[in-house]
Every structure is written in structure tokens, then in C-alpha cells.
Amino acid sequence: xAKTLAEKVWDAHVVRKGDGEGANAQPDLLFIxxxxxxxxTSPQAFEGLRLxxxxxxxxxxxxxxxxxxxPTLAIDKPIADPTSRTQxxxxxxxxxxxxxxxxxxxxxxxxxxxVVGPQLGLTQPGMTVxxxxxxxxxxxxxxxxxxGIGTSEVEHVMATQTLSLKPFKTMAINxxxxxxxxxxxxxxxxxVIAKIGTGGGQGYVLEYRGSAIRALSMEARMTICxxxxxxxxxxxxxxxxxxxxxxxxxxxxAPQGADWDAAVEYWNTLRTDDDATFDAEVNLDADTxxxxxxxxxxxxxGVSLSxxxxxxxxxxxxxxKAAAERALQxxxxxxxxxxxxxxxxxxxxxxxxxxxxxxxxxxxDVIRGRTKDPAIRMLVVPGSARVRLEAEAEGLDKVFTxxxxxxxxxxxxxxxxxxxxxxxxxxxxxSTSNRNFEGxxxxxxxxxxxxxxxxxxxxxxxxxxxxxxxxxVTEAAxxxxxxx
Amino acid sequence: MEKFxxxxxxxxxxxxxxxxxxxxxxxxxxxxxxxxxxxxxLFSAWRKDPAFILNQEPFNAGSVLVAGPDFGxxxxxxxxxxxxxxxxxxxxxxxxFADIFRGNSGKQGLLAAEVAQDDIELIWKVLENxxxxxxxxxLVSKTVECGNVVAPFEIDDYTRWRLLExxxxxxxxxxxxxxxxxxxxxxxxxxxxxxxxxxx
Numbered sequence: 001x002a003k004t005l006a007e008k009v010w011d012a013h014v015v016r017k018g019d020g021e022g023a024n025a026q027p028d029l030l031f032i033x034x035x036x037x038x039x040x041t042s043p044q045a046f047e048g049l050r051l052x053x054x055x056x057x058x059x060x061x062x063x064x065x066x067x068x069x070x071p072t073l074a075i076d077k078p079i080a081d082p083t084s085r086t087q088x089x090x091x092x093x094x095x096x097x098x099x100x101x102x103x104x105x106x107x108x109x110x111x112x113x114x115v116v117g118p119q120l121g122l123t124q125p126g127m128t129v130x131x132x133x134x135x136x137x138x139x140x141x142x143x144x145x146x147x148g149i150g151t152s153e154v155e156h157v158m159a160t161q162t163l164s165l166k167p168f169k170t171m172a173i174n175x176x177x178x179x180x181x182x183x184x185x186x187x188x189x190x191x192v193i194a195k196i197g198t199g200g201g202q203g204y205v206l207e208y209r210g211s212a213i214r215a216l217s218m219e220a221r222m223t224i225c226x227x228x229x230x231x232x233x234x235x236x237x238x239x240x241x242x243x244x245x246x247x248x249x250x251x252x253x254a255p256q257g258a259d260w261d262a263a264v265e266y267w268n269t270l271r272t273d274d275d276a277t278f279d280a281e282v283n284l285d286a287d288t289x290x291x292x293x294x295x296x297x298x299x300x301x302g303v304s305l306s307x308x309x310x311x312x313x314x315x316x317x318x319x320x321k322a323a324a325e326r327a328l329q330x331x332x333x334x335x336x337x338x339x340x341x342x343x344x345x346x347x348x349x350x351x352x353x354x355x356x357x358x359x360x361x362x363x364x365d366v367i368r369g370r371t372k373d374p375a376i377r378m379l380v381v382p383g384s385a386r387v388r389l390e391a392e393a394e395g396l397d398k399v400f401t402x403x404x405x406x407x408x409x410x411x412x413x414x415x416x417x418x419x420x421x422x423x424x425x426x427x428x429x430x431s432t433s434n435r436n437f438e439g440x441x442x443x444x445x446x447x448x449x450x451x452x453x454x455x456x457x458x459x460x461x462x463x464x465x466x467x468x469x470x471x472x473v474t475e476a477a478x479x480x481x482x483x484x
Numbered sequence: 485m486e487k488f489x490x491x492x493x494x495x496x497x498x499x500x501x502x503x504x505x506x507x508x509x510x511x512x513x514x515x516x517x518x519x520x521x522x523x524x525x526l527f528s529a530w531r532k533d534p535a536f537i538l539n540q541e542p543f544n545a546g547s548v549l550v551a552g553p554d555f556g557x558x559x560x561x562x563x564x565x566x567x568x569x570x571x572x573x574x575x576x577x578x579x580x581f582a583d584i585f586r587g588n589s590g591k592q593g594l595l596a597a598e599v600a601q602d603d604i605e606l607i608w609k610v611l612e613n614x615x616x617x618x619x620x621x622x623l624v625s626k627t628v629e630c631g632n633v634v635a636p637f638e639i640d641d642y643t644r645w646r647l648l649e650x651x652x653x654x655x656x657x658x659x660x661x662x663x664x665x666x667x668x669x670x671x672x673x674x675x676x677x678x679x680x681x682x683x684x
Contacts, residue, residue, distance in 0.1 A: 015667040016660050018642075026642050029660060031667050033675060041561065043517035054654070057664075063678040069515060083515040090517045101678050109683065120684075122676050134560040134584060148584055150562035151519075152591035152653065160657045162664055166640065198502055199554040199580050232557065234583050252682035255674040263674040298502045298557070319501040319552055319601075326500075386684065416511045416559075435558060437506040439529050 002273035004170045005239050006205040009145040009270065013128050015162055027164040033127035033144075035157050036113045037064035037100065039091040040418070041132025045155035046094040058161045059099040063122065064091060067112045068418045070105050072381050072408035084419065098158075111384020111410040114138040114352040118222065119386055121251025125240035125267040130157055135352045135434065137228040141221035142248075143240035143270045145205070148229060168234070169279040171204040172272075175212040177286030182467045184362070185220035186354060186432070186451035188212065188284065189227040190292040194302040196282055201233030204280065207272060208238050212286035218247040219358040226353045227434050230299035239271045291466040293339055294436045294449040296327035301436075303339060305454065305466055311335035330438055331446050332426070339464050342448070346429040347378040347459040348441070349405075349452060351415035354432035355383030359452040360391050364399040366456035369473040371403070373462035378405035379421060381413040405459070417442045430458040485593045487650035488623055491574040493547030495619035495630055496537055497611040501552035505585065508556070508564040522567040538571075540615070548619040549576045550607050556585025556596075565592045575621045577628060577637070579604055590643040591653060595621060599628060603635035623648060 003011070010030070018026030049056065056062065069084035079085040095102040103109040109116060114135055117123040123139045129146035130136060132154040139146035153163060173192055206228050213221070221238045228236025245264060248254045255263040290304040301324070303310065312324040312335070328335060333342070349363050360382065372378060380400045382388040388410055391397055397407045414421040415433035423429055423445025432455050436447035448464060457465040513525035530536045537543050549568065555578035556564060565588045568576065576594065579601035589596040610617055610631035620629040623644060628635050646653070
């Protein structure tokens with residue numbers, strides 16, 4: 001029978017098929033290949049194991065890192081916030097007790113869990129990957145079935161290395177065409193979410209397909225899969241191809257020698273069959289896509305950067321209308337204002353969505369030779385300690401600090417402000433992260449989700465901007481050309 | 485887990501769509517390492533507003549939350565379910581739940597009942613016209629009752645069965661441990677392990 005990619009990966013992991021058929025079927029029991037752990041959603045799960053006298057079944061398929069609470073300054077000093085410190089220390093103790101590999105603050109492999117897994121080569125095509133974090137969908141970029149789980153499920157995976165799941169429906173997101181300069185993966189996914197809504201993907205696994213997806217690098221594919229959850233989908237996937245294999249080869253945990261050949265042979269089967277059908281299909285035109293930004297308080301409330309803030313009257317549905325009214329009030333925005341006139345206070349370049357080398361390079365290319373708007377605070381937070389080291393080896397840290405941005409240590413940082421990196425009440429931020437929820441980046445903070453190059457251009461001009469809004473820079477002197 | 489068959493309690497109309505888990509419980513409360521004691525964290529930003537529904541009597545004593553569509557979107561934090569339960573909620577009604585939230589609710593004995601939006605609107609009206617009206621949620625018959633409104637709700641059969649029986653998920657799975665062991669023996673050699681650690 002013809003199968004989609006998601007169905008192939010699912011079927012390869014069924015430990016036990018649920019009894020019954022159709023709507024009355026019990027869930028399947030799926031084997032989990034990789035369990036990623038961090039400090040926030042694991043303490044209660046470890047405690048549950050202890051209370052029940054259970055073992056961690058597969059420490060060799062489990063890896064932990066510290067990311068949500070970690071400071072991005074002075075990481076050699078004890079964590080100042082006692083509750084954050086306790087949570088980190090609890091993770092360290094739990095990992096020691098249960099034999100889990102942990103990359104702690106200060107370690108070269110520490111960082112955001114969804115940056116660390118792929119970087120070590122632990123995320124591979126055709127695997128099942130879970131983590132107590134909704135952005136686990138990131139790993140789907142490799143053709144893995146990767147999803148976020150709650151703490152009860154974290155405990156379940158720890159005890160059994162399996163999850164009970166009902167099969168998902170499948171949705172194809174077809175993105176055909178060629179992206180224009182200044183338009184990136186982030187714009188694709190923001191446009192997809194605006195199109196299908198925050199609930200549009202509920203119950204589905206998304207498969208991103210089409211020429212525009214095939215042309216993307218692995219890091220760009222990760223950006224797209226990362227935000228599948230913002231469309232309500234628990235997982236998003238891209239079929240593996242040569243781009244995937246080139247990224248994987250030589251990474252510490254990638255297969256080697258004969259194992260590599262066997263793996264590639266298997267990975268080559270991980271494509272949706274030509275005659276397979278999806279339960280739903282959505283099409284997006286890459287050729288006409290523009291830089292995309294959010295104006296509201298959920299990731300579906302977005303428009304092209306060249307458009308205006310919408311009016312609640314633009315929405316037919318009563319709930320959407322009420323949500324828009326509430327969002328405009330929270331965001332302090334007037335309907336009809338050009339998005340490019342919106343002035344921001346802070347620019348955040350980071351998060352599991354956009355904190356990898358390519359993201360940093362793309363932003364650095366925009367700001368090199370330019371001057372930051374003096375009123376703007378800009379934080380650059382690499383996704384992992386390894387990314388930070390690589391960026392420094394390329395001199396990107398210097399580009400950012402010369403520009404006037406703050407070059408920080410790795411972690412989740414201002415994406416959710418569990419560490420000291422937070423917005424003040426009323427402060428407005430252009431952020432490369434994934435959620436513009438009320439208070440997400442700090443109580444009363446206002447978030448506009450943007451791509452790395454829009455973040456960089458915004459830091460130059462002070463208002464939401466794309467690189468095409470900037471005056472050209474001469475390569476050699478770093479001088480502005482034109483309206484001098 | 486406690487068995488859930490029926491529950492009757494004061495209904496709380498929350499006329500809002502896209503109530504994300506950052507609103508249900510802001511990240512600052514996620515630093516705790518316990519599984520209980522999150523009642524103060526529930527909707528903590530919104531509760532600072534005296535006009536918020538949970539600051540009104542008799543809604544502050546509510547136990548059935550009646551919310552707009554797309555409830556529980558965003559973060560996977562199970563703390564959102566713990567906070568609702570610790571506050572005293574036994575059931576949440578919405579026309580659409582985010583997948584992870586619904587899964588977490590099922591694990592923790594909080595009933596996430598999917599009710600058609602038209603029925604939600606009718607229940608909202610009853611609760612707003614007569615604050616303090618109780619909502620009866622019956623998991624056996626899969627119906628909710630509020631004033632003169634009687635409406636069916638959806639919940640998947642497996643979760644319903646587990647809630648009715650009060651069954652522990654891990655215990656259920658470990659009944660099939662032989663199947664897990666058999667599967668593990670077939671896992672291809674090229675698949676990675678985290679141990680021994682290999683570094684760049």
C-alpha cells in the first residue's frame with residue numbers, strides 16, 4: 001500500500017498495534033529512538049520514576065541539556081535566581097542518579113535541546129524523537145517523526161521507551177517556486193501559519209514538500225519544522241535527501257563506514273510514495289512571498305511586512321474579530337498603520353527557531369558596515385555553545401559587537417524569559433523566536449515574530465524593516481552609498 | 485489516577501479563543517520541581533485584572549471552564565493542566581483543543597470535552613445570565629448539561645475508558661514489556677545511541 005513519509009516512519013516503530021479498528025481503535029505503542037531532556041519538564045517525571053521504584057529503561061537513548069533557565073551572561077558564576085538554580089541542580093542530580101548523559105552550562109555541547117540534537121548527529125532520518133518541549137517538531141527536518149510531549153509522557157518514555165499514540169492524519173504543505181532575496185524559511189512558515197491558522201494543523205503531521213523546500217538548507221528546514229506546532233500540528237517533516245546526508249556526514253553520532261551505507265539505503269526509502277494520498281493539502285507560492293511578520297498575539301496573526309496592521313472588521317469570524325481587537329489593544333497598535341512604521345525597542349536574534357550558524361551569518365551580512373539605531377537594544381543569543389564557538393571562529397561576534405549588539409552565551413533566553421532576559425512592560429520586540437503570546441517574552445512585553453534578516457534590518461532602522469529598505473553599503477569602506 | 489464518571493460544578497464562561505498555555509501558566513512558574521501547588525499560577529497575568537472572570541463571585545468557585553476554540557495552544561507544559569486542576573477545575577469545555585494539551589489532560593484526569601461551538605455559545609449565555617449555574621459533565625453518556633442546554637461532547641474512546649477506570653498509563657504499557665524487548669532486538673545497528681558519548 002502506498003504510504004506517506006509520516007506513515008512509513010510510524011509503521012517502522014510500532015511495538016504493538018492497538019486493538020480495534022477505525023475511530024474505536026486503541027492507540028498504537030510506538031518505540032522512541034531518542035528522548036531529549038531539559039530541566040523544566042523533567043523533574044516531576046524523574047520524581048515519578050523514583051516514587052514508583054521504576055528504572056530509566058534506556059539511558060543510552062536519552063540525552064539532557066540545560067537551556068530554558070540558563071543565564072546568557074556570567075555563566076561561570078552561580079545562577080542568581082534560586083528557583084532556576086534549584087531546577088538546574090535537580091536536573092544534574094537526576095541525570096547522575098539515572099545515568100543520563102548531560103551537557104551542562106559551560107560544556108561545549110550545551111545549548112538549546114533542539115540545536116544540540118542535530119548538531120551532534122543524534123537526530124537522523126526515520127527516527128522517532130520526543131522531548132518535553134513542543135518545539136521538538138524541529139527534528140522533523142531530517143525526516144524524523146519528532147514531537148513535543150507533556151511531563152506524564154516524559155515519565156512514560158523514561159519508564160518504557162515507548163509512547164501510546166493514535167495515528168495522525170497527514171497534510172501536505174506544498175511550497176513551489178523560488179524565494180526572492182531577503183525572503184527565508186521563517187517567512188514561509190509564518191505565511192503557512194497565517195494561512196491555515198493556529199488550529200489548522202491539529203491532529204495532523206505536516207509534510208513540507210515542493211521545489212522551494214528542496215532548495216532549503218537543513219538549518220532552514222529546521223526553522224520551518226520548528227514552528228509546525230504554532231499551526232497546531234504536533235509534528236512537521238521534510239523527506240531526507242542529499243542535503244540531509246551532506247549535513248549529517250561526519251557528525252559525532254552519524255553512522256560510519258558500512259553503517260553509513262546501510263543507513264543511506266534505508267533513508268532513501270523515506271519518501272512519500274507517488275501514489276500515496278494526504279488527508280489534506282495546502283499550497284503556497286514561494287515566488288510571490290514577501291518578508292512576513294506578526295502584528296498580533298498568536299503566530300497566525302501575521303501579514304507581509306509591506307502591508308498595514310489589519311482591522312478587526314477585516315475578519316468575518318466573530319471569534320477572530322474579538323481576538324484581533326484584543327490583540328491590537330495588547331500590542332498597542334492602530335489598525336491601518338503600515339507595519340514598517342512600527343518602532344521597536346529590542347531586537348532578539350536567537351531561539352530554537354533561528355539561532356544556528358546560517359541565521360547568525362544572514363543577520364551579520366545585513367548589519368556588516370552599518371550602524372545600529374542607538375535606541376535599540378539587540379541581543380544575539382547563539383543556540384548552542386558550539387554555535388557560539390563556530391561563530392567566533394568566523395568573526396561574527398565581532399560583527400555583532402561592533403554594530404552595538406550584545407553577544408551572549410547559549411540558551412532559550414528571551415524567547416520565553418525564564419532567565420533574566422526579559423522585556424519590560426510595554427516594551428516592543430522584533431524577535432526571531434516562535435511565539436508572540438501575551439507576556440511570552442516578559443510580562444507586558446510585545447512581540448513581533450520576524451526572520452533573522454528582518455531582525456537585523458530592524459536594528460538598523462529602528463522600525464520593522466527588511467534588508468531591501470536599507471541603503472546600500474560599499475563592501476570595502478563600509479560607507480553608505482547614495483543619499484550621503 | 486482517580487476515576488472520573490460525572491462532575492457537577494459552577495461553570496465559568498471564558499469568552500476567548502486561542503487561550504495558549506503561556507496564559508494558563510506563565511513560564512516563570514515552570515521553575516518549580518513539584519507537581520502540585522500551582523493554583524496561584526493559573527492565569528496569573530489575567531488574574532491581576534479585577535474584571536477577570538475568576539476574580540468574580542461566584543465564578544471564582546468554578547470547576548467547569550467553558551472556553552473558546554483552540555484552547556491550550558502553544559507550549560507542551562503539563563503545568564497548564566496541573567494549574568487548572570490545583571485551582572479546582574475538573575473539566576474544560578471547548579470546541580477545539582490543542583493536541584498536546586488534550587493529551588496532558590487525559591493523563592492527569594482533567595476532562596477535556598470537545599463541545600460544538602454553537603453549544604458553547606448557548607452555555608456561555610446561560611452562565612452569563614445566571615452566574616453560578618452549575619454544569620454537569622457526564623463522561624458515561626458523553627453529555628454536558630447547563631440550565632436548559634443539553635449537548636453532546638466528543639472525547640476519544642481510549643481516553644474515556646482510562647478516565648472512567650482511573651488507569652495508570654505506564655502500568656498499562658508495562659503489561660506489554662515483552663513486546664518492547666522484542667522490538668528492541670530488531671533495531672538496526674546504524675541507529676544512534678547517546679552513550680558512549682561522542683564529541684565533535
